[in-house]
Amino acid sequence: MSDTVLFALEAALNGLTVGIMYSLVALGFVLIFKASGIFNFAQGVMALFAALTLVGFQQGQIPFSHLINAVFGTSVQNFGWTLPSLLSILLTVAVMVALAWLIERLVLKHLVNQEPIILFMATIGLSYFLEGLGDIMWGAEVKRLDVGIPQGMSSWVDEVTYNIFGYGSIWTR
Numbered sequence: 001m002s003d004t005v006l007f008a009l010e011a012a013l014n015g016l017t018v019g020i021m022y023s024l025v026a027l028g029f030v031l032i033f034k035a036s037g038i039f040n041f042a043q044g045v046m047a048l049f050a051a052l053t054l055v056g057f058q059q060g061q062i063p064f065s066h067l068i069n070a071v072f073g074t075s076v077q078n079f080g081w082t083l084p085s086l087l088s089i090l091l092t093v094a095v096m097v098a099l100a101w102l103i104e105r106l107v108l109k110h111l112v113n114q115e116p117i118i119l120f121m122a123t124i125g126l127s128y129f130l131e132g133l134g135d136i137m138w139g140a141e142v143k144r145l146d147v148g149i150p151q152g153m154s155s156w157v158d159e160v161t162y163n164i165f166g167y168g169s170i171w172t173r
Contacts, residue, residue: 003160006160007160025043025044025047028043029043037116038116038119038120038123039120039123040123041120041123041124041126041127042103042123042124042126042127042130044127045126045127045130045131045134046096046099046100046130048130048131048134049096049099049130049131049133049134050092050095050096051145052134052137052138052143053091053092053095053096053134053137053138054088054089054092054145055138055143055144055145056137056138057083057087057088057091057092058082058083058085058088058145059078059082059143060078060079060080060081060082060083061077061078061079061138061139062076062077062078062079063137063138064136064137065077065078065139066136066139067136103126107122107126108122
């Protein structure tokens with residue numbers, strides 16, 4: 001098989017994976033809107049919070065370690081061990097179910113039969129709150145999510161595509 005075909009196959013698989021993730025998020029928006037009649041602006045930030053929680057569990061990071069270090073003058077970051085991906089996913093699901101239950105009980109339950117603008121503003125406020133909570137809980141630096149999927153189809157494909165389209169390619173000269 002030629003290098004161009006392998007590159008096209010890898011790009012198609014990556015595009016398919018990204019498209020599936022975007023379609024799942026869009027499906028969530030539609031389901032929430034059809035069920036409640038309100039566009040929930042906090043849904044995207046809940047996905048961000050879930051990703052931050054998953055990475056934090058995988059890396060063995062102590063929740064609120066930045067806040068603890070600032071208040072007490074310590075320098076704790078990690079537990080010293082990491083969790084496997086499957087266990088991290090299960091813990092993240094448990095955290096997100098608990099968070100969704102808390103949000104429903106503390107915020108959304110009190111907004112039943114309110115004007116749409118009130119619900120609109122409440123979901124925007126919830127979005128900002130969850131984004132800040134995620135930053136305080138897990139830190140604001142860029143993180144790497146590792147779910148055990150290899151980076152490329154193979155090291156040979158990565159090397160060939162790097163030589164064709166990467167730093168040493170004819171396209172960058």
